[in-house]
Amino acid sequence: MTARSDATRGGMSRFLFIFVALLAVSFGAELTPWAQVWIVTPWTDAVARIAGTLMRTFDASIATSGNIIATTRSTFAVAIEAGCNGVEATLVLVAAMLAFPATWRHRLAGIAIGVAAVQLLNIVRVISLFYLGQWNADVFEWAHLYVWQALIMLDVLIVWVIWVKLAGARRTFAGDDAVAA
Amino acid sequence: MSTPPSASPLHAAPTVTGFTLRALGLLPFAFVVWYFAAPVLLFPVVLLLRGIAHVGFSGLVASIEQSAAIATFVTSLRISGATTRGVLTVDVNLLLYAFGMPLYAALTLASRSKSWRRNLALGYVVLAPCVAFGAFADFLKNVAITAAPAIAAQTGFAAWQREAIAFAFQLGSLILPAVAPAVLWVALNQRLIAVLRRGGESVSSA
Numbered sequence: 001m002t003a004r005s006d007a008t009r010g011g012m013s014r015f016l017f018i019f020v021a022l023l024a025v026s027f028g029a030e031l032t033p034w035a036q037v038w039i040v041t042p043w044t045d046a047v048a049r050i051a052g053t054l055m056r057t058f059d060a061s062i063a064t065s066g067n068i069i070a071t072t073r074s075t076f077a078v079a080i081e082a083g084c085n086g087v088e089a090t091l092v093l094v095a096a097m098l099a100f101p102a103t104w105r106h107r108l109a110g111i112a113i114g115v116a117a118v119q120l121l122n123i124v125r126v127i128s129l130f131y132l133g134q135w136n137a138d139v140f141e142w143a144h145l146y147v148w149q150a151l152i153m154l155d156v157l158i159v160w161v162i163w164v165k166l167a168g169a170r171r172t173f174a175g176d177d178a179v180a181a
Numbered sequence: 182m183s184t185p186p187s188a189s190p191l192h193a194a195p196t197v198t199g200f201t202l203r204a205l206g207l208l209p210f211a212f213v214v215w216y217f218a219a220p221v222l223l224f225p226v227v228l229l230l231r232g233i234a235h236v237g238f239s240g241l242v243a244s245i246e247q248s249a250a251i252a253t254f255v256t257s258l259r260i261s262g263a264t265t266r267g268v269l270t271v272d273v274n275l276l277l278y279a280f281g282m283p284l285y286a287a288l289t290l291a292s293r294s295k296s297w298r299r300n301l302a303l304g305y306v307v308l309a310p311c312v313a314f315g316a317f318a319d320f321l322k323n324v325a326i327t328a329a330p331a332i333a334a335q336t337g338f339a340a341w342q343r344e345a346i347a348f349a350f351q352l353g354s355l356i357l358p359a360v361a362p363a364v365l366w367v368a369l370n371q372r373l374i375a376v377l378r379r380g381g382e383s384v385s386s387a
Contacts, residue, residue, distance in 0.1 A: 012368060012371055019364070023360070027351075027355075088355045088356060088359075089359075092356075145277060146283075147280075149358070149359055150281070151208075153284060153359035153360070153363055154204060154208070154288075157363050158197065161197055161200075161374060164374065165378040
């Protein structure tokens with residue numbers, strides 16, 4: 001029992017160390033001019049384009065340009081910036097999946113499905129904020145700055161826990177078959 | 182007749198769905214408490230900010246005042262305009278860096294751990310410095326990078342220091358507020374995560 005607890009604690013320390021290291025490296029890389037030009041900006045524009053395309057199915061007034069979503073009904077528009085494009089949430093999820101002991105097959109499947117799940121919720125965030133902003137500026141501020149930030153991270157956490165459940169099989173933080181005793 | 186207390190140490194294991202619904206249900210409650218308690222919750226953060234300013238930036242920051250969730254940095258940087266003369270003050274909204282607190286509280290309460298009080302307290306102790314880090318980086322970014330050149334020049338920061346401030350600001354605003362509560366929750370709830378993985382099985386409450 002003690003040996004298992006020690007192994008799990010050691011596994012957790014290893015997981016946290018690798019997670020933080022991967023996150024620091026990927027976040028640092030994200031901030032480089034090269035990554036901003038070739039990855040973050042196209043990604044952000046794609047988020048705006050996809051959200052705009054979805055919104056046009058029920059709102060013909062929607063127009064997009066680069067990272068901006070606007071409506072022809074008024075002068076209201078939103079610009080998707082860092083923190084709202086889902087890039088950081090994606091980095092967190094990928095780092096957490098790579099840091100946890102699992103097979104590469106499970107990791108790659110988890111990253112593909114998990115990133116899609118996080119981005120899907122992020123699209124919902126963008127669309128909801130666009131309409132909240134036209135309705136009430138205070139509610140928009142609250143949802144934008146606090147509530148959706150927490151919800152996206154909760155989404156990342158839940159996706160990770162589900163992935164650990166499905167892909168982790170009988171693995172633990174210690175990386176062995178310790179749990180199902 | 183009364184029903185005898187259950188002698189079984191077993192109880193139904195929590196599921197991912199149940200945990201998620203509880204966390205989502207608790208989140209609005211946590212946000213309301215957090216918002217109205219912010220002046221008290223964030224007072225220690227302001228003390229931390231004062232400590233950081235005193236130790237590392239005493240030539241730059243004269244004082245830091247708190248008004249609700251706003252920290253006002255009174256600097257020693259001079260403003261000289263045609264009609265104005267004085268020192269620069271910078272307001273930082275601490276809530277921007279503290280939204281991880283209600284998230285962590287919702288996760289902790291949704292976990293139904295016997296140690297929820299200890300975990301909440303531990304979370305506060307860990308998250309408060311993260312809030313201070315983000316807020317101070319925000320202040321530094323304001324005076325060293327986004328301020329007018331005449332103001333920024335007075336700070337005396339070298340190019341590499343401005344780069345470091347920019348990185349610290351991005352880290353403190355985009356990563357730490359959201360990731361710190363999640364990481365802490367994972368670290369303190371390994372047993373629950375193991376149970377969630379086996380959702381539907383019974384577990385010993387011992």
